[in-house]
Amino acid sequence: MKKLFAATLLFFSAFIFAQDKFEVTYITRIILPADFEFQASGGRTMSKDMQDDFKKALQEPQENTLTVFGQQSFYKAVEKISNDQEASMGRSHMKFMRFGGDNIYQDLANGIYYKDLMISAKDYTIKDQLKPFDWKLTRETKTILGNEARKATLMQNDQELTVWYATKIPNKTGPENYWGLPGLILEIESPLDQGWIKGKRIITIGDIKPINNTKPIEAPKVKTTITEVEFEKLKEEQRLRAEQMRNQGVETKN
Numbered sequence: 110m111k112k113l114f115a116a117t118l119l120f121f122s123a124f125i126f127a128q129d130k131f132e133v134t135y136i137t138r139i140i141l142p143a144d145f146e147f148q149a150s151g152g153r154t155m156s157k158d159m160q161d162d163f164k165k166a167l168q169e170p171q172e173n174t175l176t177v178f179g180q181q182s183f184y185k186a187v188e189k190i191s192n193d194q195e196a197s198m199g200r201s202h203m204k205f206m207r208f209g210g211d212n213i214y215q216d217l218a219n220g221i222y223y224k225d226l227m228i229s230a231k232d233y234t235i236k237d238q239l240k241p242f243d244w245k246l247t248r249e250t251k252t253i254l255g256n257e258a259r260k261a262t263l264m265q266n267d268q269e270l271t272v273w274y275a276t277k278i279p280n281k282t283g284p285e286n287y288w289g290l291p292g293l294i295l296e297i298e299s300p301l302d303q304g305w306i307k308g309k310r311i312i313t314i315g316d317i318k319p320i321n322n323t324k325p326i327e328a329p330k331v332k333t334t335i336t337e338v339e340f341e342k343l344k345e346e347q348r349l350r351a352e353q354m355r356n357q358g359v360e361t362k363n
Contacts, residue, residue, distance in 0.1 A: 129177070129178065129179045129280070130177065130178050130179070130319060130320050130321075130322070130323075131176075131177050131317060131318060131319050131320060132174055132175065132176050132177070132317070132318055132319075132320050133174065133175040133177070133293070133314055133316070133317045134172060134173070134174055134175075134187075134314070134315045134316040134317070135172070135173045135174070135175060135284045135312050135313065135314055135315065136170050136171070136172055136173075136312070136313050136314075136315045137170065137171040137172075137173060137284075137310065137311070137312045138168065138170050138171075138310070138311050138312075138313075139167060139168050139301060139308060139309075139310050140168065140301075140308050140309050140310070140311065141164055141167065141168060141306070141307075141308040142307065142308055145164055145306075145307075145308065146160060167306075171186060171187075172186070172187040172189075172315070173185065173186050173187060173284060173312075174187060175282070175283070175284060176320070176326060177280055177282060178322075178325050178326045179218075179325070180216060180217040180218040181214070181215065181216050181217070181218075181325060181326040182214070182215045182217075182282045182326065183212075183213070183214050183215075183326050184211075184212075184213040184214075184215075184284060184285060185211060185212050185213075186211055211224070211225045211226075212224065212225040212329070213225075213285060213286055214326070214328055214329055215239065215282060215286070215288060216328065217239070217281060217282065217288065220238055220239045221236065221237070221238060221239060221328075222235075222236070222237060222238075222239050222286060223235065223236050223328065223329045223331065223334070224286060226340060228340075228343055228344055228347050229347055233335055233340055233343070234329065234331045234333070234334045234335070235334060235335060235336065235337055235340055236331070236334035236335075236336070237336045237337045239288065241289055242263055242265075242287065242288070242289050243263065243264070244261045244262075244263055244272075244289060244290055245261060245262045245263070246259070246260075246261050246290075247259070247260045247261065247262070251273065253273055253275075253295045253296055253313070253314065254295070254314055254315075254317075256275050256277060256278075256295070257275070257276075257277070258273035258274060258275055258295050258296065259273065259274055259275075259276060259292070260272070260273055261273075261274060261290055265299075268299065268300045268302070269300075270297060270298065270299040271297070271298045271299075272287070272290065272294055272296065272297050272298075273294070273295050273296040273297075274290040274291070274292040274293060274294045274295060275292045275293050275295055276291055276292040277292065278292055278293040278317075279291065279292055279293075280292070280293045281293075282294070283295075283297070284297060284312045285297075285312070295313070295314045296311070296312065296313045296314065297311070297312045298310070298311045298312075299311075
């Protein structure tokens, strides 16, 4: 493991700045507070062992890859095969908790992106224009995988994200749908506030390597797509339906 890390560190430090074909591995971790409790539906309670198993599964690291070819990139989750029930539960929940979407294609030259998202077990593909982020650059630096990273912040949904990027790799993309910084994004730390799940989520680079494939990344061939605005409307309608059903359940009990 130490030899592998040293090799990765050496490569990363010597990464060719003009390199425009490479693959990045990112690790996503969810960190929950010590007093986290799973809120089961219908007012049901869970045993401490079940709570601990769920918490452990929810915090299982998720591996993703970002393939970059010039101005195009494709970000996807790495699915792991396991017969372990706990690990399977973790992967199942991580699929629902890919808040930034999955199978994300970006074309910076043409300013478009595609991404897959899910609402109530139904899949949707979004196709829309890339919108610029209002990054706030700072002078703060730290070392990530042997490379100097610079800090930037972003206010998103009334929450502050902390991002670290490498100017020595001048590709303006990164994990999920983030882009627009003067260098590859190496790490993102964001607050996690999704209903009863609260904590923080950290996406960190784990590896980077060149690729020899000369075939450009193709845009997804999807017959039916929706825009981000249309998706948010569907999500709000689903939220209102779920809230109405909960209220009806309370009235029935009373």
